[in-house]
Amino acid sequence: MASEHNDFEPFELGENMQEDLGMFEAATHARRLQLEQNPVGHVMVVVDEGPLAPAVRELGQTVARRLDASVSEHAVASEQVHEAASGIREAAEKSGAGLIVISFPCGVPLDTGGDESLGEVADHLLQSVTLPLLCVRNPPEPSGISQTLDCLQVAAIRDDDSTRCAISWAFRLADSQTQIHLVELADRTAIEEAQRLLQAREEIASVQKAAIERAITSRMGSLVGMAQREASEKNIELQVSFHLGTPALEVLVEMKRHACGMMIIPRPADHTASGYHLVIDVLLKAGQPVLVI
Amino acid sequence: MTPVGLRLPRREKSNTIGGMFAFLADTDVAPLAADIKPLIPMIVLGAIMTVTYLAIAFDWMHKSLAAMVGAILCIIGALWLGVYGQTGYKHVHEIIGHDIGVIGVIIGTSVLVEIASRSGLFHFVAVKIVKATGGEPGRLLVAMVLATMVFVTFLTIAPGTMIMVSLCLVVTRELNLNPKPYIMAIAISANSGALMTFSSGICTLMLGTAGQLPYVHFFLVSTPMGLISAVIAYFYIRRYYRELLTSPMDEGSRQQLVAGFDEWALVKDRRLFYRCAGILGATIVGFASAQSLGVGLDLVAFTGGTAALLVSGVYPDEAIRKVNWSMILFFVGLFLIIGSVQDSGLLAVLAKLMLDFSGGDSTLAMMLMSGFVLVLSGVMDNIPVAATLIPLVREMGAMGQDVVPFWWALVITANLGGNSTPIGSVSSVIALNGLEKEGGVKVGWGEFFKVGGVILMIQGTVALIYLYLFSVFHLFPGSAGASAAGGL
Numbered sequence: 001m002a003s004e005h006n007d008f009e010p011f012e013l014g015e016n017m018q019e020d021l022g023m024f025e026a027a028t029h030a031r032r033l034q035l036e037q038n039p040v041g042h043v044m045v046v047v048d049e050g051p052l053a054p055a056v057r058e059l060g061q062t063v064a065r066r067l068d069a070s071v072s073e074h075a076v077a078s079e080q081v082h083e084a085a086s087g088i089r090e091a092a093e094k095s096g097a098g099l100i101v102i103s104f105p106c107g108v109p110l111d112t113g114g115d116e117s118l119g120e121v122a123d124h125l126l127q128s129v130t131l132p133l134l135c136v137r138n139p140p141e142p143s144g145i146s147q148t149l150d151c152l153q154v155a156a157i158r159d160d161d162s163t164r165c166a167i168s169w170a171f172r173l174a175d176s177q178t179q180i181h182l183v184e185l186a187d188r189t190a191i192e193e194a195q196r197l198l199q200a201r202e203e204i205a206s207v208q209k210a211a212i213e214r215a216i217t218s219r220m221g222s223l224v225g226m227a228q229r230e231a232s233e234k235n236i237e238l239q240v241s242f243h244l245g246t247p248a249l250e251v252l253v254e255m256k257r258h259a260c261g262m263m264i265i266p267r268p269a270d271h272t273a274s275g276y277h278l279v280i281d282v283l284l285k286a287g288q289p290v291l292v293i
Numbered sequence: 294m295t296p297v298g299l300r301l302p303r304r305e306k307s308n309t310i311g312g313m314f315a316f317l318a319d320t321d322v323a324p325l326a327a328d329i330k331p332l333i334p335m336i337v338l339g340a341i342m343t344v345t346y347l348a349i350a351f352d353w354m355h356k357s358l359a360a361m362v363g364a365i366l367c368i369i370g371a372l373w374l375g376v377y378g379q380t381g382y383k384h385v386h387e388i389i390g391h392d393i394g395v396i397g398v399i400i401g402t403s404v405l406v407e408i409a410s411r412s413g414l415f416h417f418v419a420v421k422i423v424k425a426t427g428g429e430p431g432r433l434l435v436a437m438v439l440a441t442m443v444f445v446t447f448l449t450i451a452p453g454t455m456i457m458v459s460l461c462l463v464v465t466r467e468l469n470l471n472p473k474p475y476i477m478a479i480a481i482s483a484n485s486g487a488l489m490t491f492s493s494g495i496c497t498l499m500l501g502t503a504g505q506l507p508y509v510h511f512f513l514v515s516t517p518m519g520l521i522s523a524v525i526a527y528f529y530i531r532r533y534y535r536e537l538l539t540s541p542m543d544e545g546s547r548q549q550l551v552a553g554f555d556e557w558a559l560v561k562d563r564r565l566f567y568r569c570a571g572i573l574g575a576t577i578v579g580f581a582s583a584q585s586l587g588v589g590l591d592l593v594a595f596t597g598g599t600a601a602l603l604v605s606g607v608y609p610d611e612a613i614r615k616v617n618w619s620m621i622l623f624f625v626g627l628f629l630i631i632g633s634v635q636d637s638g639l640l641a642v643l644a645k646l647m648l649d650f651s652g653g654d655s656t657l658a659m660m661l662m663s664g665f666v667l668v669l670s671g672v673m674d675n676i677p678v679a680a681t682l683i684p685l686v687r688e689m690g691a692m693g694q695d696v697v698p699f700w701w702a703l704v705i706t707a708n709l710g711g712n713s714t715p716i717g718s719v720s721s722v723i724a725l726n727g728l729e730k731e732g733g734v735k736v737g738w739g740e741f742f743k744v745g746g747v748i749l750m751i752q753g754t755v756a757l758i759y760l761y762l763f764s765v766f767h768l769f770p771g772s773a774g775a776s777a778a779g780g781l
Contacts, residue, residue: 020459225558
């Protein structure tokens with residue numbers, strides 16, 4: 001007799017089935033998405049007089065080579081900090097840059113703002129520039145820059161266009177040796193969705209994580225399908241994982257675990273959204289360069 | 294274990310627990326057989342085993358807990374009554390050691406299956422299969438039965454059924470189909486899938502290990518029966534639910550919808566799934582060649598599980614956590630109970646009674662046992678049924694009986710027997726639970742019996758004829774009859 005809860009095999013019946021259901025829902029709900037294909041022709045590197053300038057310059061050149069793009073430099077002098085953000089924006093527009101590489105804080109000593117602030121230039125740029133920003137916060141390891149593109153991590157919170165752009169950027173920067181980690185994270189909407197699911201079925205508490213994972217897996221199906229199909233065509237290693245917890249902490253832990261050289265994170269248009277705070281948290285705490293899309 | 298027919302040495306009374314109760318062991322039983330052991334230990338240990346089985350069968354307590362409580366009581370009882378002889382407590386470890394191979398295979402395959410499921414390989418294949426049907430209800434039913442058989446063959450019953458039930462619930466919801474016929478088909482055909490290979494089901498694996506049945510012999514005996522029983526289940530379900538196997542959607546919309554399913558959306562790690570497919574294949578080859586290599590299946594399973602951990606990059610604790618430790622404890626408890634009862638001599642008495650009852654006709658004895666197991670597996674989990682009959686068959690072997698046919702009879706009937714009731718097999722429990730929770734559809738005992746019960750009657754009849762023919766024509770590979778007839 002195999003009763004409901006004390007059967008021999010599926011002691012984690014609810015949890016395992018939620019996972020499987022989420023996967024199949026992802027497959028059946030998925031829309032066929034395409035990666036963003038616009039080529040990036042030019043990379044603008046912003047250098048100040050600080051110690052990160054050589055690293056920013058080298059990273060800019062490395063990335064430009066991978067994108068097959070030209071590179072230009074835009075210098076920021078210490079006394080121009082207040083006007084720097086608008087200067088960068090104008091220079092980027094003028095040069096037709098598709099990507100800005102910059103260190104934060106910019107134009108001021110590294111310890112300005114401590115662990116709490118990225119500096120005035122960063123605040124302005126993140127809110128006013130729609131171009132992708134590749135941000136360097138810490139001096140990289142001696143051999144770090146050349147390995148930056150060996151392992152890329154994409155943080156996926158929403159199944160929206162910004163996440164699709166972030167995934168597209170990962171494939172732009174990847175070659176056949178690159179590993180891409182797509183980290184699915186639970187935001188408030190996903191948790192609320194899972195809670196609705198739980199209430200509807202009066203599930204037990206231990207299944208909560210599985211229900212949240214199901215909601216997210218199911219929602220992210222289109223993006224995962226797009227990414228896996230592309231990875232299969234280009235023979236690139238792509239791993240998808242789900243993380244429940246404090247999003248910033250989870251992506252940082254995962255980045256460290258896989259020794260990823262770069263994080264790619266989408267930024268919401270609304271800078272009051274929780275996703276925007278996640279971007280700031282990650283920029284403040286990540287040891288590696290972060291590409292904000 | 295003490296050989297049957299030997300009287301245990303009498304001990305001097307002492308201050309020990311065993312000594313205090315040793316007088317009980319001195320009461321001999323004469324009428325049944327001249328050489329059997331004392332009656333009291335048989336009664337005491339037999340009673341503990343019976344109560345434990347009742348606790349398991351009627352859910353008086355958690356199965357693993359019941360088995361552990363029963364095991365402790367059996368050990369204490371056996372020590373008091375001197376059942377373990379001069380070896381004493383050390384014999385407990387000998388009992389566990391005797392069956393450690395089964396536990397090793399279960400642990401090794403659990404880790405491997407967990408990692409393989411995690412890769413999305415089987416989910417990917419499942420969606421491909423559904424897409425191939427174009428969403429046509431009849432073809433979808435065939436696909437569900439076939440895919441269940443394949444997944445259970447490679448993943449064992451619980452994980453295989455879980456994947457198929459999830460797929461079925463999602464796909465039928467999308468296609469606006471009634472999920473009931475498909476879920477019933479999965480629940481019932483999973484038990485046929487368990488017959489496909491040595492490692493397709495826990496019960497099959499236990500019996501195959503105990504009987505030392507070679508892996509390739511399964512393709513000659515139980516695989517054909519697995520396929521026959523699945524065909525029976527498919528046709529009966531298709532007939533019974535013919536009115537529900539219709540689609541409200543027109544063919545064009547159905548095909549368009551199904552073609553839109555994206556199998557890549559559920560792949561977590563493409564390279565992992567290629568690696569897992571390789572390891573799974575190598576493990577199956579390893580199972581098949583273990584005997585000729587002179588190694589145990591537990592080593593093959595452990596190697597497969599360890600290789601999967603090595604290449605997957607999955608954090609070992611995560612995969613090891615998914616091993617069903619509760620089931621392992623259940624097995625340890627069960628083996629201790631049965632080992633102790635066997636040492637008391639009770640199972641030898643039962644084996645002799647069974648052979649006497651059949652008048653020494655081994656085919657009749659096998660058929661009687663098959664019928665008994667078919668019925669009992671419907672109301673009780675087939676694992677304790679098999680675990681109890683294993684030492685019984687061993688005892689028959691020790692009496693000089695050719696037991697190869699008995700092992701095959703147990704493999705086939707213990708697996709198919711679960712089809713008669715909604716609680717008879719793990720696949721039915723998973724399938725009906727999923728249907729009720731996710732689909733909001735309940736299948737009662739009456740309805741299940743009308744489907745599963747009738748299917749079991751047909752499958753059981755066919756299985757009995759099949760076993761009878763194999764026995765009469767000496768077709769069981771490795772049996773004394775087959776060897777005499779110049780067969781395998």
